[in-house]
Amino acid sequence: MTQSLTQPALSGHKGMARTILLRSHIWLFLLAACVFFSVVSPYFLTVNNLANVLTQSAFIGILAIGMTLVMINGEIDLSVGATLALACALAIGLHNGGASAPVAIAAALLAGTAMGLLNGSLVALSGMHSFVVTLGALIGIRGLVFVYTGGNALLVNDFEYTEIPEVYLGQISLTAMIFFALVLFFQWFLTSTRHGREAYAVGDNVEAARDAGIRVGRHKLINFTLCGFLAALSGVLLSMRLGTAEPQAGRSWELWAIIAVVLGGTRLKGGYGDMWRTLGGVLALAVVQNGLRLLNTPNYVELIVMGLVLLLALGLDRIMLLGTRKGE
Amino acid sequence: MAGETILSIEGVSKNFPGVRALKDVSFDVRAGEVHALMGENGAGKSTLMKVLAGLYRPDGGRIMHKGEEVDIRTPLEARDRGILLIHQELSLSPELSVAENIFLGSWPTKGLGILNKRKLNSDAGRVLDALGCDFRPTTRVGTLSIARKQMVEIARAQAFNASVVIFDEPTASLTDTEKEKLFSIIADLKARNVGIVYISHKMNEIFEITDRVTVLRDGVLQGTVNTADATVETLTRMMIGRALDSFFTRARSNFGAEVLRVEGMAKKGLFENISFSVREGEVLGLYGLIGAGRSEVAETLFGVRRADAGRLFWKGGEIPFPTPRQAIDLGLCLAPESRKEQGLVIGMGGRENITLPHLGLFSRLGIMNRERETQVFTRYRETLEIKTTGPSQRVGNLSGGNQQKFVLAKWLCNKPRLLILDEPTRGIDVGSKSVIHALIAKLAEEGLAVIVISSEMPEVLGVSHRILTMSEGAFNGEFTGEAMTEENLIDAVSRHRESSSSRRARTAA
Incomplete structure (x- = not known):
């Protein structure tokens, strides 16, 4: 036996606990943000407001779930905001045109899934980077939305359509519940299914994955398709909540989704991350935005503050990372 | 059955655009033997290995596996036939667990794509136990040492019941004790009738563990011999086509003034109380096992790391610890251990790599003088005999020896005073090695101070005027002249380990 081979490998419960603490910076940040806004605003820590934050966070949150899958693969999907707008417009447009709500919704989801499939195929077959x-x-896709809507907002004729998501569990909206259910499902998907775990292998060391017989192209295609589907789902939920489909809906939301994922700690270059982190990132963004609005921060100042907050949160991650390195 | 041929290739050729990598090569592996594959870098070893492992398909010839002709199109097909390659740059996913890495690509499921983690971990646990590994199947691979990662790759070969295992320079980053462990595992595989292909530059390993040796040169088979019938001289002649006069050249001793003196340099957790000096024209060897802190000392002198304590004297005057930029301006240069990561920008050409640290010398008002850059490139290509197609050829495509020459050219073009070479010939073929050793001697004779860090004992003994041994973050021996022997170095390194507890006691008191 050799010396270094017989030293106990770095693991064990103590190490685990520390790792979890060090790796969950986003939850500490979220906690701090909640405490801060509870102190400075009397409206923040109310059931009503918090329930509202959850509902508002769900739309970007669902985009972020798909983004997490793609980013664990080491890829990125910039088209989710446009796909959301497409699904939103199709759902309302088709419903106004006479299709029943379920048919219109199914068509919208299908369209988004198809866009994801297209992205995935192009990435898998052409070898081009997903960024491009x-x-x-x-x-x-944004162009398609403009063509379809003629550049105008579509207003839903059937007001019952907007009643569909008006289902509550206590104060929690259906939209928020769907978001949480998806987080739970995809977290399980990542940890307990073969495809989910292989996503890490593909993102971590694509050569090793390929050599081990994982069909990398097909694998990524599935994740892009899921990402497209989730973007469309978010679009459909948005169409129900707003009752209108703006051609500019979801503009730059792909960036907020990416920010939420990265804020959670999922690695941009792949191989590392999970849905809990993404949930933390999404909630942190939503809480900060909500808190700033409660404080009547002007819109443009809000953006500046959000930018600073992002840097702060990522800085926190960096400090913690250094902490782990030192520990190791 | 032992001695039976498991895998053979007959008359295999492989061409790449402009290069004939393999020409009519035949090679075979028998059950229960260790068959060494030797040759200089670029001789075709890697190509041959990749043909066997299904990464390349040959252009001509045939592959026979257990008596039938086969076509191995992918690594997966090779694995299904029991042929596994243990990569030099290990092919593992650091974020996945040990078990997941071992069975990557064929994880057990409970149906519907749901992972059967219990089976995965228990299967992996069995393989790890059989190999005598001390880490758990659930451990994240990223937290393991290189030696343990290699064990994971070997476990993978075990798990798939490999009948042929190909090791590509497996000892390149192992310490001596880890190497012994690896050799005992190889012996174990051998006893179980696994055929082993062993690629290495290190002669002593070849003679220690292999049964037969096949030598390639320029893609052409030079012959297969029984190790027992071979000598270092015959193998060397087969590899380079001529006999090397001597592997090492030591510079004539003609020392000048002191260039660098270090007093009490320390960095918490890495090294402590480092004191030494080096003079003009002197080659100072720094010997120690991997992990002793040698590279960290070099990086601290060059300014990549910050020292916690200590004083630094440059040509007699005290200076603060430099940043890399200040070190370069002083003429204190470091050729790091990992050429590809730290020494070179592998995506750039040789010319750009040479001038990168000295762009100020090659530009006016921020505009580069291409012509002067090319002149310097051409000068070093000739004096250092660098094999490259031109100034813009990506250095990533060059052999290790040629890459190292570019690292040296980079520092030499700005008149260095002290050159620190960290493992200057790691992964470099025999021919280029002796060129680099000769160059070290020549530079020292021209008055340069050189520090050579190496874990190859013959190298340190061959090129140095004086040797410091290092172990567990501290210097523990200094040898010159007659005292520079293998026995003394080994003794120094191991003596320290035994007495390290008493040393700690002293420090406490």
């Missing part, structure tokens, strides 16, 4: 592919898709 989905940047093209962002512009193209």
